[in-house]
Amino acid sequence: xxxxxxxxxxxxxxxxxxxxxxxxxxxxxxxxxxxxxxxxxxxxxxxxxxxxxxxxxxxxxxxxxxxxxxxxxxxxxxxxxxxxxxxxxxxxxxxxxxxxxxxxxxxxxxxxxxxxxxxxxxxxxxxxxxxxxxxxxxxxxxxxxxxxxxxxxxxxxxxxxxxxxxxxxxxxxxxxxxxxxxxxxxxxxxxxxxxxxxxxxxxxxxxxxxxxxxxxxxxxxxxxxxxxxxxxxxxxxxxxxxxxxxxxxxxxxxxx
Numbered sequence: 657x658x659x660x661x662x663x664x665x666x667x668x669x670x671x672x673x674x675x676x677x678x679x680x681x682x683x684x685x686x687x688x689x690x691x692x693x694x695x696x697x698x699x700x701x702x703x704x705x706x707x708x709x710x711x712x713x714x715x716x717x718x719x720x721x722x723x724x725x726x727x728x729x730x731x732x733x734x735x736x737x738x739x740x741x742x743x744x745x746x747x748x749x750x751x752x753x754x755x756x757x758x759x760x761x762x763x764x765x766x767x768x769x770x771x772x773x774x775x776x777x778x779x780x781x782x783x784x785x786x787x788x789x790x791x792x793x794x795x796x797x798x799x800x801x802x803x804x805x806x807x808x809x810x811x812x813x814x815x816x817x818x819x820x821x822x823x824x825x826x827x828x829x830x831x832x833x834x835x836x837x838x839x840x841x842x843x844x845x846x847x848x849x850x851x852x853x854x855x856x857x858x859x860x861x862x863x864x865x866x867x868x869x870x871x872x873x874x875x876x877x878x879x880x881x882x883x884x885x886x887x888x889x890x891x892x893x894x895x896x897x898x899x900x901x902x903x904x905x906x907x908x909x910x911x912x
Contacts, residue, residue: 734759738775777802798896808869821871825864842873883912
């Protein structure tokens with residue numbers, strides 16, 4: 657009972673105090689909220705300064721590491737290669753990372769280099785060079801992977817889980833025989849350019865177009881809400897023997 661009386665007395669005093677403060681409670685509220693945001697801003701500024709300091713320390717440590725290396729051994733170098741213009745900007749971040757770690761870029765593939773960053777699969781077009789790599793030279797592709805990363809090579813590989821496909825014009829006769837046995841099927845004509853893909857009957861397809869392939873169309877594909885889709889997962893393969901694959905869990909690509 658005494659506790660209840662004490663609480664009741666406290667509540668009456670608090671109500672009286674609040675009534676007396678009714679004219680200034682809004683300014684107090686503004687001051688309180690403003691003070692909170694000022695404190696939050698101060699914490700953020702302090703955090704940004706800490707991040708900047710850590711970044712400067714990392715840069716200095718990397719530069720110091722590179723300076724030590726450059727004084728004791730020949731500077732490292734890299735070369736960029738690809739079907740597209742490697743200086744168009746799509747490899748800018750790659751170049752920045754090489755520069756970060758002290759690599760100097762050379763312009764020609766026949767110069768001395770330590771790393772080749774190739775946008776295209778290099779083991780076909782640069783076969784003589786790839787067969788004579790020096791022990792210290794590295795390339796950002798594994799031999800043989802071009803047959804699964806190249807759309808035409810993968811589609812015409814004959815794997816059971818891939819719709820039937822034919823290189824044009826090399827496999828034109830095989831295509832005609834397949835169509836004769838499957839007259840109701842439709843096809844799409846594709847290339848490595850990833851453009852202009854349409855569903856067509858065989859009569860509408862150019863069977864003499866070089867650098868393309870004809871693939872059977874899947875008439876009943878898996879759909880999401882009535883739409884076709886594909887999923888891209890970012891991975892890096894660093895070894896085949898033993899097999900070592902890193903999968904990026906922070907993001908994935910979904911397209912409808």
